[in-house]
Amino acid sequence: MQISDSIARQIVERTMKIIPYSVNVMDEFGHIIGSGEPSRLLQRHEGAILAITENRIVAIDASTAEHLKGVKPGINLPITHQDKTIGAIGISGDPKTVQPYGELVRMTAELIIEQAALMSQTEWQKRHKEELVVQLIQGANADSNQISSLALRLGVDLSQPRIAFVVKIDPRNNQTPISLNHLQQLVSILEQSSAGNLVGVLSVSQNEIVVLQPIKLSKSGWMVEKEHPRINALVKQIEQLIPCQIRIALGDYFAESDGLSKSYQTAKLTLNIAQGKQDKVFFYHDYRLPVLISDLNDGSWKTRQIRQPLDNLKAQDSKGVLFNTLQAYFAHHCDVHNTCQYLNIHRNTLRYRLERIEEISQLSVNNIEHLVHLYLAMQFHSH
CATH class of the missing domain: 1.10.10.2840 (PucR C-terminal helix-turn-helix domain)
Known part of the structure; x- marks a missing residue:
């Protein structure tokens, strides 16, 4: 984890609302990347370098500051993340006066960095989960090595039986457009609706999402009828939280290596075939024949x-x-x-x-x- 310029600015803004002194944030090389005094940006701070290399608080009085480059009186404290020193934070002023604020400022900085790291990790997982979903539904065109690598990093068990279902939402009565926040909220609901769900937004413009849902198999295969109450409850939950018209189509289960691609295709075609119908939930099992003949060329x-x-x-x-x-x-x-x-x-x-x-x-x-x-x-x- 590195301290970015934006994180440094955030630390400076947040801490200077707490204390009446100028605050500087230095990267791992001792360069000032955030400061209450913009003129000091990019300067190399020798006091910070000492705090980072020796991992200790460095207090600098007026006489000492005269002999150091890019330094003013104050204190400098190392910033750590996951037991690694990644930079330093400094408070300008008489060391004896600003010393009591040191730990408060450092703790604030480290909390901001921890929060940024968690958000970065969450975004990383989200992006890679969506990439895994896209790869899995591509079938023969997918990169098997990339799928295995992504699944390993995300802790996804590829041997777990899954089916695909497609979710399409539109504005209710053509009123308020579906916003990006609505889509993000929908993704969150779908991820939490069943343990192990993999969710990917296929089209933001068309408000279309695919879910790869783990299932349990019996001796006779996938018990599709058990999905009806769960999926209907999911529809109600979504409609209560998001002002939308929703349509969901569930595909079939296929045991082959490209089974999720086939499952997605059956779900997508079912959604297309059911266009114009008043129902909200559609199962491939109920539209099997129309789906199977849908690829015939109308012009033949x-x-x-x-x-x-x-x-x-x-x-x-x-x-x-x-x-x-x-x-x-x-x-x-x-x-x-x-x-x-x-x-x-x-x-x-x-x-x-x-x-x-x-x-x-x-x-x-x-x-x-x-x-x-x-x-x-x-x-x-x-x-």
Whole structure:
């Protein structure tokens, strides 16, 4: 730890509010880097050098000061951090008069340095944790040596099973913009929400954060249903503290070496697929098929072939009655009774509409292959 110019200025300002004397702060080489007398900056202080090299308090009276370079009467005390002398602090004035203030001033300086060191360490850990998160979700493009080195320095167990989830926040009712303080507050909440969470801000402009959360595995794998109450409680906590609209998408667990990259991709794609839905929490398990087919090229001839039956249906369904009926039918897992209740129609009406859908699309809802084709076509039209 070295005393920077900014820390030295802070020490001078803080101590001179306590005592009515000029204070100087010297670096490890005895150069004045902070002073109540700006004209003395960068001068080499021989009294400070003596205090640093011999690690003792050096008092200098008027007669002694005349024989030393860059020195005025006063006292100089070594500054230590983690049992290492890193500089000195001096108080100008009659040594007998300023002596009682020496320990107070030194203690203040060392507390300021300790606080700066802790903040620096915290910032270091934050930056490197974010770098580790970014590397882990890159998959094949990641630097495995860098990942191992970062994990070792941060004390992160890479063998711990984890899943990725993506958090997106937006201003509530498009009012107060999300500030940097809000993002920092959100990161803090997410880090504390589960022991061992690794959190990284992927996009400040888009207010998007990724969390790599440790999980427990059973014989059947990751028990995703146990996440529902925890993640819903997390959403409530965030909304109580931050004025935002929040959306969270959880990816799947993958045991492979690039598993966190795959988990992140499933979470990110789930968030994209669920765009426009009213829910706040989305699980990949509930959007598996739409996510898996999301990478198909909409411009390819295969995609056009899949879409064709519903393109024909929409062309002959100006009011959207048949399309909405088919959408409701799939939403209720092809259950006739529940679909009729949802649409508030008679069974015969539903049967008639399904027959019209079959006639126009040339696909039968009673043929599993045709039904899957219709469902896939609906996915392309819905997303």
